[in-house]
Amino acid sequence: MREVITDDGTITLKNDKYNECYHSIEGAVTETLYKHIYPAFGVVDKKEIKILDICFGLGYNTFLAILNRPINSKLKIYSPEFDGKLVKSLKDFKYPKEFEKIKYIIDAIAEKGFYKDEWVEVEVFVGDAREYIKKLDKIDIVFQDAFSPKVNRELWTIEYFRDIEKLSPKIITTYSVATPIRFALYNLGYNLYTHPYDNIRKGTIASKKILDFPSANFEEKLTRVENPFYYEDKNL
Ligand SMILES: C[S@@+](CC[C@H](N)C(=O)[O-])C[C@H]1O[C@@H](n2cnc3c(N)ncnc32)[C@H](O)[C@@H]1O
Structure with a gap:
């Protein structure tokens, strides 16, 4: 693994096995906030918010969700x-300064894979992930x-995505704009949107509800794609 400094100054890693970075070069924090946290918390406002973070990696999604927790909402x-070894190593990861406020949470997760207080619970x-999601119940937000x-x-x-759908998420956020991904979500009956911010590349927001985000105009795109397909497990 090699450290990569992204455009907003925050640090991510390049994974040698997958030959990809954990975050976009546009900014580890910027990407997490604008593609996941802000759209999701703009839609879901409840006393108890359940989040499925696929997958933990360096933990930016989880930690920035905690740092941006809607006031009076409990997060699960x-x-x-x-990669359990990676999670254990996060105690010493060079997170941005604002993460110092929750260093005790980072340490608990690195040591035990678990944290719980009155407002925040992380497992x-x-x-x-495919086995894990089958054991879960209802979820409000999925960071894909x-x-x-x-x-x-x-x-x-x-x-x-069928297993994800069983969790009845109100919103799924992802950086991916790939047609096979959108086609899978579209086939499962999701409305497809993009985030409204101009400072970062678009992603996809999926919801069964009508949301106040720019439409991904996917139906229109389908008329232009010759043989749309989605990825299937049987081809793996
Ligand atoms: C792009 S990174 C996640 C970045 C993370 N959200 C963050 O903020 O740092 C993808 C992660 O998925 C993990 N992963 C890939 N396939 C997986 C699977 N089938 N089950 C569990 N973890 C998986 C990888 O080990 C990697 O840490």
Whole structure:
């Protein structure tokens, strides 16, 4: 693993096995906030918010959700991650300064894979996300943040998204704009949007509800795509 300083000055890693970075070069914090946290908390405002963070990686999604927790909302965050060694190493990771406020949470997760107080509960499951999501109940928000479909196909298939759909998420956020991903979500009956911010590349927001975000205009795009397809597990 090699450290990479992204455009907003925050640090991510390049994973040698997948040959990809954990975040976009546009900024680890910027990407997390604008593609995941702000759209999701703009839609879900409840006393208890359940988040599925796919997958934990360096923990930016989870930690920035905690730092931006809607006032008076309790967060329950569930996050699978194959790489238990990486999670343990996060005690010493060079996070941005604002993460110092929750250093005790970072340390607890690195040591035990678990943290709980009156307002925040985090469970990191070391293992396969596909098995883990089958054991969960209802979820409000899904941060869909696996590596790209090219190298991490198993977390972008129609079968995987069917299991996600069973959790009845109000919103799914992802950096991916790939047609097979959008086609899978579209086939499952999701409305497709993009985030409204201009400072960072677009992603995809999926919801069964009508949301106040720019439309991804996917139906229009479908008329121009010759043979739309989605990824399937049987091809893995
Ligand atoms: C792009 S990174 C996640 C970045 C993370 N959200 C963050 O903020 O740092 C993708 C992560 O998914 C993990 N992963 C890939 N496939 C997985 C699977 N089937 N089950 C569990 N974890 C998986 C990888 O080990 C990697 O840490």
